[in-house]
Amino acid sequence: MKLETKKNNTKIFTLKNLTILFIIVYFGIFLVYPIYKAFAGSMHDWNPLIDQYDFVGLDNFKYVLSNPLFWKSMNNTIFFSFLSVFFRIVLGLGLALLLEAKITKFKSSFRGMFYMPTITPLVAVSFVWMWLYNPQFGLINKVFGLDINWLKDAQYALPAIIIMTIWKDFGYATVIYLAGLMGLPQDVYEAASIDGASKMQTFKNITWPLLKPTTLFIIITSLISYFQAYIQILIMTEGGPGTSTYVISYLIFDEAFVDYNFGVASAMSILLFGIIGILTLLMFKVTSERGSTK
Amino acid sequence: MSKITKGLLSIASILSLAACSNTTGEAEELVQDDNPDKGLETFGETIQYDPNKLVNEGEPISIEYWTWGETDPINKLAESYEEIYPNVDIEVSIQPWDDFWTKLPLSLKGEDGPALFNIHNSQHDNIFPYLAPYDIPVEDLQADFESVDSHVIDGEVYYTDYLINSGNIYYNKTLWEEAGLSEDDIPQTWDEFTEVAKQLTKYDEDGNIIQAGYNFNGDISAIYEGLNYQKEELLFNEDGTANFDNSTTKENFEYLTNLYEKEKVGSKDFGDDSSMSFGNAQTAMVYKWGWFLGELNNNYSDIDFGVFATPTPTEEVPFAYDRYNGESTPGVNKNQSEEQQAVAQDFLKYILAGEEYSVEGALSLASFPSKKSLVDNPDVLENPVLKALSPRVDRLIWPGPFPATVETTATQVMEDILYNGKDIDQALSDGQEQMDKDMENAEFNSLQSSYKFFDELN
Known part of the structure; x- marks a missing residue:
């Protein structure tokens, strides 16, 4: 009996070690090594296709920081990310509250419907929206009686991509908020109801503060993903008209896989890495400070 | 433990299958070729090709050709070459354009890269380090093709234009x-x-x-x-x-x-x-x-x-x-074995000596052939684009x-x-x-x- 238990324990121990080893190797190969390589590559004139790897110190960073297109792309990225995150939160929370409301029927169907764009491939969605935005036969101009060349007008191109991105992604926030709402303690709501709190007061003083960790989670994950967004740009505008829809990840893609300047692309990636890191830390700091003052 | 090993092996085999690209044709059974007399005539103007010989001494050999084009005329010419030399298999692998220029140089770095591959001159800098010079004398190429001069590098030609596009x-x-x-x-x-x-x-x-x-x-x-x-x-x-x-x-x-x-x-x-x-x-x-x-x-x-x-x-x-921009002739991988390179060079001579490669390419890509003997070719001049370009x-x-x-x-x-x-x-x-x-x-x-x-x- 003892021998069997010992044998079982050894099996579990081996499986545990093997799993941990697998995870370590996986992250080592696909996370730690690429990050190290990007750091090292950012200081080299690097084209892996012809084994070019010459040390250039901080030249790539100097080139990037003096390139007006980098700053333009950075501005566009910030505009794109913050606007998309804002509407993702507003729409996601609004719809989650509606779905959670007692009077709403067909909750499961709506939940599925709202989540559907999120699981649809971005490439397919981008193509469909390109057709919707087409100035000749696009549905959007026809339905709203507009005459806008959405993707070829610098004034509208980036907002048009943002609208598409919000449409595609709000379902994610809805589902996360729904999970958050379901986990809120009911006794607090009962107490508020006994005290005669209105719906608005309940939302402002109970729901919203209690959903803070959920909101923070959505903001951080969304910001990280939007700072790295480029597929919709690549398909819908290729950064145009001119360079008006260049975002930082599209510029990195362009440098690496069109011009094969992996050194410059790595320098941009490191800067982006730093910016995302700072934003995340700031977000944590702001939230924890507000939490402690209450 | 054995289940885990099996599981890992299954994942590995699925991944390796997923990594495969689209290759045309089926794996062919190659035979020893003992007959150098093919009963065919030597053809070509200055570059001449005599088919009456053994390739790779008649020993079975398989080489790979990478291209991005479904309509690449080499797809067809590889078959006719294989008919003459039953010991040779030219496996045509079609890769999408978007992946081609990252996959190809990485593949050419090793020893198992394709012996022959399609070239686009916009990628010259990334491909050139892996190219072997053509065995065909430069002056022969110049005699048969236009625009060879601009492709001579240190007295050698590594690829040239066989079509002119504009x-x-x-x-x-x-x-x-x-x-x-x-x-x-x-x-x-x-x-x-x-x-x-x-x-x-x-x-x-x-x-x-x-x-x-x-x-x-x-x-x-x-x-x-x-x-x-x-x-x-x-x-x-x-x-x-x-x-x-x-x-x-x-x-x-x-x-x-x-x-x-x-x-x-x-x-x-x-x-x-x-x-x-x-x-x-x-x-x-x-x-x-x-x-x-x-x-x-x-x-x-x-x-x-x-x-x-x-x-x-x-x-x-x-x-x-x-x-104009040229459609390029194939490149030969200098990192491949001597035997593979020799077959690749022979196949190159076969396609450049004949006219089919240039005519097929001209008609499928609507680009004017740079082969001088085809200037007045009626099939070429019947094409509306080539007719406009011709003068x-x-x-x-x-x-x-x-x-x-x-x-x-x-x-x-x-x-x-x-x-x-x-x-x-x-x-x-x-x-x-x-x-x-x-x-x-x-x-x-x-x-x-x-x-x-x-x-x-x-």
Whole structure:
């Protein structure tokens, strides 16, 4: 009996070690090594296709920081990310509250419907929206009686991509908020109801503060993903008209896989890495400070 | 434990299967070839190929050929070569264009890369380190093919042009007749072109365009390089830097924007794809390169279209009619084994000595063959695009495999002017700055000076 238990324990121990080893190797190969390589590559004139790897110190960073297109792309990225995150939160929370409301029927169907764009491939969605935005036969101009060349007008191109991105992604926030709402303690709501709190007061003083960790989670994950967004740009505008829809990840893609300047692309990636890191830390700091003052 | 191992092995085999690319043909059973007498005649002009021999001493051998094109004529020629030499298998692997230029160099680094591969000269810098020189003497290549001179590197040829591709004007014959135009109205100069384009444009009651006379949306800067060359303005300076911000570029960009804004023969808002617009009979004329013929035949077979040569500033013969780019002959992998390279070199000689490779390629890619013996080939001249190109082939200039920024930045500049309303002088100046920055470390030497009529330049 003892021998069997010992044998079982050894099996579990081996499986545990093997799993941990697998995870370590996986992250080592696909996370730690690429990050190290990007750091090292950012200081080299690097084209892996012809084994070019010459040390250039901080030249790539100097080139990037003096390139007006980098700053333009950075501005566009910030505009794109913050606007998309804002509407993702507003729409996601609004719809989650509606779905959670007692009077709403067909909750499961709506939940599925709202989540559907999120699981649809971005490439397919981008193509469909390109057709919707087409100035000749696009549905959007026809339905709203507009005459806008959405993707070829610098004034509208980036907002048009943002609208598409919000449409595609709000379902994610809805589902996360729904999970958050379901986990809120009911006794607090009962107490508020006994005290005669209105719906608005309940939302402002109970729901919203209690959903803070959920909101923070959505903001951080969304910001990280939007700072790295480029597929919709690549398909819908290729950064145009001119360079008006260049975002930082599209510029990195362009440098690496069109011009094969992996050194410059790595320098941009490191800067982006730093910016995302700072934003995340700031977000944590702001939230924890507000939490402690209450 | 054994279950885990099995599981990991299953994942590994699924991943390895997923990594496979599309290879045509089935694995062939190769046989020993003991018969050097194939009963076939030696063929070719200067480059001659004698099939009566053994390849790889008759021992079975399989080599790989990588291409991005379904219509690559080598797909067909590999089969005819295999018929002559039953001990040889040329496995054609078709990779999508987007992956081709990252997969190929990485594969060529090792010893198992393809022995032969399709080349696009825009990727010269990334491919050149892996190329073996052709076994065919340079003077033989020069005797049989045009434009070999610009491909000689240190006395060797690693690939050359077997087709010459350039632009023409495609026009919709039905819309042409509806406007009361005949073959005699085909414009020779840009002024005449503007007038014809006006006649071909239709508007609705509110003055909106419902049929464009000329449309360049989605292909906005393709034509400016040719227009500059027509006016003796080179794309590159002697030191290899871009010559973009100049009065000729300005003049030509203004001409193009005026076609839309002043002459109203098209509009930046009239769809975003001139190819599709032409295919749907909403546009009467477009400037496109040879690939467009295949696009029309495959996707818009109902359109009755014709092709005429790109107009010129005056009726005088210009310095050059347009820029051309070559479709390249295959490259041989210098990292492959000697046996594989030897078969690859023999296959190269086989395709370059014959005419089928050039004729098939010319017809499928609507590009003019650079093989001198095909200048008057009736099959080639029957093709409408090649018929239009034929009298001008000599006066097309190749600037060399220049960095991508020259085209991408020019497109951005033109979009900035047309769509973003940017001042033309500022846009050109910014474009020049961007090109200079991008080309700072590029080792690019323009081949403009090897153009046959370069001395005519004032």
